[in-house]
Amino acid sequence: MDTRFNKKILLILISLSALLILVFIVDLFLGSVKIPFKEILKILVSGESENQIWLTIIYDFRLPKAITAVLAGAALSVSGLQMQTIFRNPLAGPYVLGISSGASLGVAILVLGYTSHFTNQAVHYFGNWAQVISAWIGAGLVLFLILAVSMRVQDIMTILILGILFGSATSAIVSIFQYFSHQSMLKAFVIWSMGSLGNLSKSQLNILMPCIIAGLILSLLFSKILNVLLLGETYARSLGVNIKFSRIMLFISTSILAGSITAFCGPIGFIGIAVPHIVRIITKSVNHYYLIPGSILSGAIVLLISDIIALLPGSDSTLPVNSVTALLGIPIVIWIIIKNKKIASLG
C-alpha cells in the first residue's frame, strides 16, 4: 500500500517467476526416460523433435503434469489464502477445514452412487464436467456449514475442530458409499482418492485450466475487499463493504479453486495452509495485491518441487505427491501453531 515497499515486493515477484520457470523445466527434465536438456528446450520452443517418442513423452505426459502442478499449486494456495483472511485464522486451508473432503464426497456420490446406474461410456461422455461440478457442490456445502458455525462461534480453535469433524463425517459417508458400491467403481474411486498430478488427460486439462483461471481472476477482483476483511466484519461493514455478497463470491472462488483441483487430482493437503504463510514471510506484506500473485507463484513452485521430490530423481520409483506435500507442509503448520500459541493472528 505504500510505495516504499512496492519495489522490493515487485523484485520478489519477479524472482519467484524466474524460479517458477526454472523448476517447471527441471520437472519436465525428470522422469524414467532420460531426455537431454537441450532437446526439452527445443521441444518447448519449436514443438518439434527428431525423436517422436520424446515428443510424445513431453507433450502428452510431462507437460500436462507440470501444467497441472502449476494450476493445482496456485489454486490451492490462493484458496487457502482467501480462507485464512475470511476466517481470520492462520490455520485455515481447504484441507484442514474439510473443504477437500467435501469435494471428495461430491465426487464419491457421483462415482459410486449416481453413475453406477450408467454404463462406463455414459460416465466418460459427461463425466469430466459432472466430476468437477459435484466437487464444487461438495466443497461449497462444507464451506457453507463452516461459515454458518463461524457466525455463531467466534473461537478459532472451535471452528478448526469442527472443520476436522466435518472432514471426518464426509470421510465416513464416503466409506459407506465405498462399502456398498460396485467393485469396478470402487477401484476407480480409490485410484482417484490417492491423488495424482499425472492422471489428467488433455481434455480434462481443458476443463481444469479455465476453471482455475476464472477462480483466480475472481480472487484478484476481490483483493481490495480481502484487504479490508483483515480487520474483521465490523470494520469491513463500516467501510461500506457488502459483506454477504463478498463472502458468497469469495466462497464461490474458493469452491471452484479447491473443488476443481480435488476433482481431478484428488485431495492434496497442506499446500493451501502453508504457502500463504511462506508468501507473507518473504514479502512481509498483508496486501492481497501482492499476496495473491505471490501465492500463485509460490504455490506452483512448491507443488512442482513436491513433484520433483516425488519422482525420486535417480531412482525408478515414485512417491504419492500427497505424502510429499504433507511432509513439506506439516513442519510449517507446526511452526505456525507454536508461533501463535498465545494469540491467533495471521502470519
Added chain:
Amino acid sequence: MYFSDNILSIENLSIGYGSADNISKMVFSDIILQAKKGENIAIIGRNGIGKSTLLRTIGRLQKPLKGNILVKGKDISHYTKQEFARLVSFVSTEIIRISNFRLFDLVALGRFPYTGWIGKLGKDDYNIVNESIYQVGIDDLKYKLINEVSDGERQRAMIARALAQDTEIIILDEPTAFLDLPSKYEIIRLLNELTVNKGKTIVFSSHDLSITLQEADKIWLMETNKIAEGAPEDLILNKDIYNLFDNSRMTFNIESGDFRLARNKPGKISITGKGIVKYWTRRALERIGYEISDEVKEDLSVQVDDNKKSPEWIIMRKGNKIKCNSIYKLTLHLRGIN
C-alpha cells in the same frame, strides 16, 4: 423533527436483536437524542445496558427495531453503503492483531470508500492518510508493525484510520478500554481536539467516568429505562449521575467529582491543619471510611503539623496523643492495625 444544526438525530429508536416484526431481544426502547456538529459526546451506563448496541445501531452495523436515525436530516437506511461509509466511521473494541501489518497500511484502509476497485491510493489519499497519522501523533511510528506498538499507540492508529475515512461523525466503542491511565486521558483529549480543530462529531462509550465527566461536551447517560442527556456538570447538579450507582456501593462525591466505594463508617473525625497536606490527609481518611466533620469538638481528631521539615500527624483520641510520621502510619493506627 429536524433542526438544521443537528447532525445526528435519534427519534423513538428501539434497539436490540431480531427484526421489527419478530423482536427476540429488546435492549432499549424509545430513545430520543440529538447531536450537534462538533460535539464530543460520551455514552455512559452500566455493563449490558446497551451502549454498544446503540453505537452499532447508529453506525448501521445492526438494524434498529423501531424508530429512525437521521444523519444530516436523512434516515441512515436511505444512504448507500458507500455514502454512509463517507459519513460515519466506526472504531470498535476489537484488538487487531495481524503480523506484518504496518500502521500506515492500517490507516490507509480508511480510504476504502474513496479508492477504485484496485484500491490504489492516489496522491490525495496519501496526503489524507499521512495527515491523519500526524494528527493522532504517531508520525514516527507509521512504518512500525501493529504488534510492535503499545495499546495506546494502536488505539491512536485505529482513530487515524477513522480520520482517514474522512467522515463527519466518528463512533467509538470504548476507545479507552485496555489502556493505562495516561493513555486514557490522551485518547479522550485527542477526541476533544478532533471536535474542536476538525469539526468532527464524536460519539463514544466509556466506563472511565472521571475522565469523561471532565472531558466530554455532553453525556448520554443510559439508565435502566431512560437516557439522561446533558453536559456532565448538569447531570452532576441534577443528581442524574447518582442513578448510575443505584444498588451499588459506589458513591459520588459532588464536590470533588470523585467516585468512591462506600465502606463501613467507623465514625466521624475532624482535621486541623492547612494547605495541601491537609487536603491529602482528608482524602486518606475518607478512603478508610471516616466522615469528615468540621467541628473540632469530635472525640477523634487529627492534627496536621507541617511546620517542621517533614509533616507530622497527631491523633487525638480522648486525651491520648499518638504521633505519626506518614499518612500510611496514620491510617494504620486509625484502623487498629499496628
